[in-house]
Amino acid sequence: MVRAASSQFNAGTIDIRKIPFVHDPAEITQIVKEINAFPGVIVYTLVLPELQEVMEKEAAKYNLTTVDIMTPLLNALTKIEGKQPKGEPGLVRKISEEYFYKMEAIEFAVKYDDGRDPRGITRADIVVIGVSRTSKTPLCMYLAHKCIKAANIPLVPEIAPPEEVFQIPRYRVVGLTIQPQKLVEFRTERLKTLGLAPNADYAKMERILKELFYAEEVMRRIGCFVIDVTNKAVEETASRVLE
Template sequence: MVQSERGICLGHETVYIVSDSVGETAEYVVRAVSTQFSNEFVEIKRFSHVEDIADLEEIIKSAKEKNSIIAYTIVISSLKTYLDCRSAEEDVMAVDLLSPLMNAFEQKYQTVPNHQPKLMRKLDDDYFNRIAAIEFAVKYDDGRDPSGLIRADIVLIGVSRTSKTPLSMYLAHQRYKVANVPLVPEVPPPAELFKLPRNKCIGLMINPDQLNGIRKERLKSLGLSSDINYASYERILKELDHAESIMKRVGCPIIDVTNKAVEETASLIIDLLNKERS
C-alpha cells in the first residue's frame, strides 16, 4: 500500500482515497466535486495499491478518528465487500465511485466485468508505447539517422516506392519501433546496416513492371514527366539488382511486396519476426 497526501485549498476537511490500483481516477473525481465547495478545505490522503484487509482496517480506523469520507475505486470483490461492511459498522461514510457505472454496463451489455485492478494502467502503457513507436518511425524514416538502426525493432530496406514508410507507420501502430533505409546505387548504405542481427532487418522487393507503373503515377501526381530516369525501366532494373545484392550481404529475409496491401506485408513481417525469436 502506498500513501500520499495533498491539499486543494485552505481548511481542515479530509477525504481518504482508496484504490487497489493507483487511485488517479478517484482523485480526479474528488477534485472535481471539491471545486463545487470553494469555501471548504479538502485534504486528500491517497492510499494506492491496497491489496489486503489489514490495509483497509488501518484506513477505516484512521478515517473514523478524523471523521473523514472514504472515496474508493476498488474492483477486487472481496476487498470491496469488506470495505463496505466495515465502514458501515464503524459509521464511516464510504463512497463507491465505480460500481454504479459498472452495474449499468453489466445490465446494458449483458456482460460481466473482469474485477481486475490496474487494467487502466495497462491501457495507458499500451497507448504511450504506441506513441513512442510512431515518433520513432517518423524520426528514422527514409534513412535520416543511421544511429537509430541499432535501437529499432525492425529495419526495412528497399528501393523507392516499395511501401517502406507506410509499413513503418502501420507497424508503429502495432508498437514496433521501425526504421527504414532506401537503397540507391549511387549512395552507399550505412555501415550500421551490416551490424544488425539478421532477424531485425527485412528486405522489400517488387516486380519491375509494377514498380514502373507506380513510379510513373507518382511523377504524374507531382506534375512531372514520366520520361525522367526515375521511372525508366532500365533504371528500375539497376536499382533492384543493387538492392538485392545489399540484401544478400545483410543476410536478411526478403519479402516480395508486389500486389500486396500494407496490412498483408506487415503480417508477413511480424510472422517472420516471431519465427526468428521462437
C-alpha cells in the same frame, strides 16, 4: 468527485488522500488501519469483488464509512451494454500507456524516415530496407500504430547503406522487394503525380533491375528476412513482419 462533494459543505480544508494501484488484500488492511488513526470517509473504486469485500470488512472493524463508487456505475453500464464488465483493474492506465507508446513510435517513424538519421537504426525495433516505392514508409507508420519503433533505409546503388544496418541483429532488419514490372508502374505513376516526364530513368526497367539486384545483394549480405510486397496491402506485409 470527492472534492466536488466536500465543497458542498464549505469543506475546503478537508484532507483528501489518493492511494492508487491497490491490488492486494494486505494493502487494503494496512490502508484502513492507517485511515483509522485519522477517521474519515473511504471512497473507493475497486473493480474486483474480492477486494471490495475485504475493504468493507476491514472498514467495519473500525466503524469507518465507505462509499463504493464503481459498483453502482458498473451495474448501470451492465444493463445498458447487456454484458458483464471485464473485471480487470488498471485498464485506464494501460490505455494511457499504450497511447503514449503509440505516439512515441509514430514520432520515431517520422524522424527516422527514408534514412534521414542513421542513429535511428540502432534505436529501432525494426529497420525496413528496400528500393524506392516498395512501401517502406507506409509499413513503418503502420507498425508505429502497433507501438513498434520502425526506421527505414532506402537502397540506392550509388549510395552505400549506413554501416549500422550491418551491425544490428539481422532479425531486426526486414527487406522489401517487388516484381520489376509492378515497380515500373508505381514509379511511372509517381512521376506523373509530381508533374515529371514518365520516361525518366527512375521508372525505366533497366534502372529498376539495377536497383533490385543491388538491394538483393545488400539483403543477402545482412541475411535478413525478405518480403515480396508485389500486390500486397500494407496490412499483409505488416502481418508477416509481426509473425
